[in-house]
Amino acid sequence: MAHPFLKQLFNFNQKTMKKITAIGLMGVAVMLICSFSELKKVQTNEISIPEGYRNWTHIKTAISNPAFAAHSGFHHIYANAKALEGYKTGRFQDSSIIVFDVLESIPQKDGDVYEGKRKLIDVMVKNSSKFSETGGWGYEEFIYNDTTGIKIVHPTKSQCFNCHNSQKEKGFVFSKYRS
Numbered sequence: 001m002a003h004p005f006l007k008q009l010f011n012f013n014q015k016t017m018k019k020i021t022a023i024g025l026m027g028v029a030v031m032l033i034c035s036f037s038e039l040k041k042v043q044t045n046e047i048s049i050p051e052g053y054r055n056w057t058h059i060k061t062a063i064s065n066p067a068f069a070a071h072s073g074f075h076h077i078y079a080n081a082k083a084l085e086g087y088k089t090g091r092f093q094d095s096s097i098i099v100f101d102v103l104e105s106i107p108q109k110d111g112d113v114y115e116g117k118r119k120l121i122d123v124m125v126k127n128s129s130k131f132s133e134t135g136g137w138g139y140e141e142f143i144y145n146d147t148t149g150i151k152i153v154h155p156t157k158s159q160c161f162n163c164h165n166s167q168k169e170k171g172f173v174f175s176k177y178r179s
């Protein structure tokens, strides 16, 4: 017969072990859930709005024809460092990212035109192996709406690539960089 103290210690240890096992299992479950949601994020949203793109190189701005309602307004184009290299050399390397930032254009009484709210953001990301079917560029569109938030479009090949394909000789990029 073990000493009562030892028995107590043994019981305590058994209880503690059970607790530790339970906590461990919970930890594993949490890890699994987290990695699953990470996976889901990657699958449903391969391209996101790049952080800090407003600090990248501003390539150009245009005001588009109001007839193209959804895309009308100011078009600002930004390139990350890799993409800027591409604009200069004509060859866009993997990890190049170009952002097409569309804002409302608001005519003022004196004839000036000011920027309004953001309407949408189009993003092109270069990854030759991942997006080999669309010239190595992945295309994504984010539509802004005050009430419903940002809608991710997941455009089809014909919604983006078929038009950009006309610029194949220039790496599928329309705009030109000016110093």
Ligand code: HEC
Pocket (backbone or CB within 6 Å): 060, 061, 062, 075, 077, 098, 099, 100, 122, 123, 124, 139, 140, 141, 155, 158, 159, 160, 161, 163, 164, 172, 173, 174, 175, 176
């Ligand atoms: C009908 C043709 C057409 C379609 C369709 C189109 N684009 Fe473009 N895109 C253009 C043109 C033209 C420019 C250049 C605009 C300028 O220079 O101001 C451009 C510019 C861009 C740029 C800046 C880089 C560049 O090529 O100059 C990005 C990024 C972009 N588009 C993304 C997209 C995405 C994403 C889609 C699909 C949701 C899309 N585009 C659909 C014609 C098109």
